[in-house]
């Protein structure tokens with residue numbers, strides 16, 4: 001097995017064989033979860049702390065379930081209610097938690113780079129559960145596993161990522177991962193929601209959905225992330241849905257067996273039509289949630305193996 005890192009902070013430092021290692025193990029966990037047999041002791045004796053400085057439904061639940069299924073002692077810290085509100089710095093909070101000697105620290109934070117900074121200050125394995133608009137590695141890995149299971153491969157596919165690319169850590173991690181695995185990436189959205197310089201990542205950019213979706217194998221929709229917008233990026237939700245919302249008419253331009261994805265939470269009638277989201281012949285949105293638990297089990301399993309193999313002092 002090749003996964004030599006002490007943390008999972010992003011997709012950027014991972015090599016294609018390392019990505020494949022995580023996905024292969026996650027695939028085994030997915031099968032085990034389906035058989036109801038994943039009550040395992042892989043993380044027995046280890047403490048996992050989930051520190052979420054931003055709201056989350058599926059990511060937090062998924063990390064918690066993954067830890068419990070592998071036998072870890074799992075604690076959720078609600079950071080809204082913590083000393084952060086009293087003015088404690090991120091680093092002080094990290095050092096306090098570190099003194100409690102956790103083994104795995106799962107962190108979501110609204111600032112890009114905050115999780116990397118924290119990882120330098122603690123001597124346990126840190127998993128990034130989303131930092132600002134920077135990275136969300138486990139989301140990209142669960143998306144990759146979902147694609148691989150649906151399409152039978154994870155290379156030479158034509159994949160469209162649509163909507164609010166500029167504010168999305170999901171888009172960024174997916175562009176990195178799917179690019180490393182040699183897929184053809186198309187980004188579709190209004191110019192106001194497209195990051196500048198994005199063409200340097202080897203992607204094609206489209207303003208028009210019909211053109212961008214032509215013959216793609218995978219359609220990945222993104223939420224309009226209003227919490228990260230400081231001004232008017234779109235004329236109106238109605239207009240946005242008309243031009244960029246995925247409905248049956250627009251989906252007709254993709255391949256007949258193209259799959260539809262969305263990381264959630266979804267805004268039905270804004271970026272996606274409710275009927276498409278619920279169409280079990282096209283939508284793999286529920287499968288994404290299912291793969292999320294398996295991918296997080298695999299990531300924590302691999303990090304725990306490295307923790308056990310190395311003395312804490314030499315962790316980078």
Ligand code: NCD
Pocket residue numbers: 058059130136139169170222223225263264265
């Ligand atoms: C995403 C996130 O938090 O970045 N959601 C998730 O993790 N399931 C995407 C989003 O919030 O739109």
